[in-house]
Amino acid sequence: MxxxxxxxxxxxxxxxxxxxxxxxxxxxxxxxxxxxxxxxxxxxxxxxxxxxxxxxxxxxxxxxxxxxxxxxxxxxxxxxxxxxxxxxxxxxxxxxxxxRAVPDSFAPVLAFWSALLTGWWHDLESSIRSGTPTGDFYAWLERRPEVLADFQTMLRRLADGLRAEIVELLPVPADAGSLLDVGGGHASYPVAFLTAHPQLRATVVDLDGALAQGAETIAAAGLTDRCTLRAGDLFEADFGTGHDLALLFNIVHGYQAAETLTLLRRVAAALRPGGRVALLEPLAAAPEQPATGPGEAFVRMFSLNLFHTQGGRAYGHDELVGLLHEAGFTDVRQQVLAGSETDHLVTARLACSSPS
Ligand SMILES: C[S@@+](CC[C@H](N)C(=O)[O-])C[C@H]1O[C@@H](n2cnc3c(N)ncnc32)[C@H](O)[C@@H]1O
CATH class of the missing domain: 1.10.10.10 (Winged helix-like DNA-binding domain superfamily/Winged helix DNA-binding domain)
Structure with missing residues (x-):
């Protein structure tokens, strides 16, 4: 304290x-x-x-x-x-x-960051010197089941707190049939969308370990028959085609621009023309409600952590807009969520004819 x-x-x-x-x-x-x-x-x-x-x-x-x-x-x-x-x-x-038993306990957050800062930040200088992360974040987590459990609990709680607002902010047309959640492991978001839109089916792509938790969430909601879980690497897995909406929540900050562009292009290829992508990201610079005080400090700390442990960073709004345009998206919109000081929802529509 x-x-x-x-x-x-x-x-x-x-x-x-x-x-x-x-x-x-x-x-x-x-x-x-x-x-x-x-x-x-x-x-x-x-x-x-x-x-x-x-x-x-x-x-x-x-x-x-x-x-x-x-x-x-x-x-x-x-x-x-x-x-x-x-x-x-x-x-x-x-x-x-x-x-731990308090419903909105901060214990998983403190335990996760404590493990990361004491166990990994000892060599922060190395990544700043070399420009590359000093390990593989998700492999590091896999080797530490207790830290992984805290990480997943932290993400799922954040999602559970934001999903109602996000479903409200992302209208799904009545004829939309398919949602893609890229890196949607715990599956809290697809459950919210499938519950709100009975005609929708979902595909969730993530690593095997993360999907185990998602499978439980989906089964508990009675949605197993409307949801496909696809284990694989985001840069190689089959995303399918013809989706109406793709969620890319808290994913691109794990990568630098070239990989983010590759991911956005993969998502574009999986959407129907006119389909939409939605990104949820803490932005380093944003025109609408930039973070201040502890929120601003958190985004800077988070960005440093992303660079050190994953080779990523918090993006600025304009940079993200540029990458979305380059990947063939238009009509980019951004807003900060009422339920969070730092999370921005950025949406864009796939142009009917993509750039060559
Ligand atoms: C920060 S979490 C975000 C989870 C969820 N989208 C959310 O916003 O709460 C990143 C997710 O991406 C998955 N992930 C990271 N790298 C991946 C890769 N190379 N292939 C597949 N999944 C990956 C992780 O397992 C994790 O579930």
């Missing part, structure tokens, strides 16, 4: 530059790292039932009592815990956001 500052301290660090603000970064980095350790050790979950003395908590979490006490004292100073009479308890903010 950000280290709490008195008005005098804020004046020193931020307003007058009398003290190095980087010292606060150092403390916040340790706070973030300590919270990730507490999550993985089960500290917050064990304290969900009420305050505990350190010896009891150490026995329950299988940790060294002295090491745990030092960690708990650090977490107390950062605001994750409170301490009274030698017992430690979750702070109100920790109880509200970091317990």
């Amino acid at each position: 950000p280290v709490p500052l008195s008005p005098e301290e804020a004046q020193q660090f931020h307003a007058s530059d009398a003290a190095p603000a980087a010292f606060l970064d150092l403390l916040d980095a340790v706070s973030f790292r300590s919270a990730g350790a507490a999550l993985r050790l089960g500290v917050f979950e064990e304290l969900a039932g009420g305050p505990l003395p350190v010896e009891q908590l150490a026995a329950r979490t299988g940790t060294d009592p002295l090491g745990l006490r030092i960690l708990l004292d650090a977490l107390t100073s950062f605001g994750y815990l409170v301490r009274a009479d030698d017992r430690y308890a979750n702070s109100a903010n920790t109880s509200r956001w970091l317990l």
Whole structure:
């Protein structure tokens, strides 16, 4: 948690530059790292039932009592815990956001980013020097089932929160019969579209592991007979043809422009003339409601992470429009979603005759 500052301290660090603000970064980095350790050790979950003395908590979490006490004292100073009479308890903010059973728990998000920043960002300089990512993000995830589960939970929750608005914003003509979801793994979006439009069928393309979760989502919604799951690489898999609408949600930011153009052309080839593509992306620059404050900082951090771990980045609006035009799309529109500070929906129509 950000280290709490008195008005005098804020004046020193931020307003007058009398003290190095980087010292606060150092403390916040340790706070973030300590919270990730507490999550993985089960500290917050064990304290969900009420305050505990350190010896009891150490026995329950299988940790060294002295090491745990030092960690708990650090977490107390950062605001994750409170301490009274030698017992430690979750702070109100920790109880509200970091317990796994809370419906909109932040725990999967914190756990995912903690694993990524502590496990991979150690060599950030290498990708900045070389211009290439220092690993394969999805292979890295596959080797870490717990991190992969947190990643998928985070994505599915985001999708569950945005899908009603997106279905509302993307009208589907009454005669439209086919939806393509490119990299739609968890299948939350196709389920929303198929539920809203009973005439529609869907094809979801993704890697095998991601589709396992999608198959469960689709079966739970009773939509198995209207949805085809196609396992394969997005640059090689058969997308089919004649689709009315293609979703490309949170995909192109994993790639640089040349690969994005290839993907957009593959999508164009899979659509009927006049069909539409919809992209969901955090944009680095956008004419309508650009992100500010923490939203802006998140997009910049996200873009850096994409470059380092996938070789991608957050696109600017104009660049994306240029790539869509190059791939044969017209009538590009962009809007930020009411349900998100940073996610933009960008839609475009396939020109009836594509460029050669
Ligand atoms: C960031 S997630 C987005 C998921 C979903 N579209 C959404 O917006 O919530 C990217 C998805 O693309 C899939 N993916 C990434 N690279 C892929 C590749 N080369 N071939 C197939 N699927 C890929 C991942 O498995 C993952 O499900």
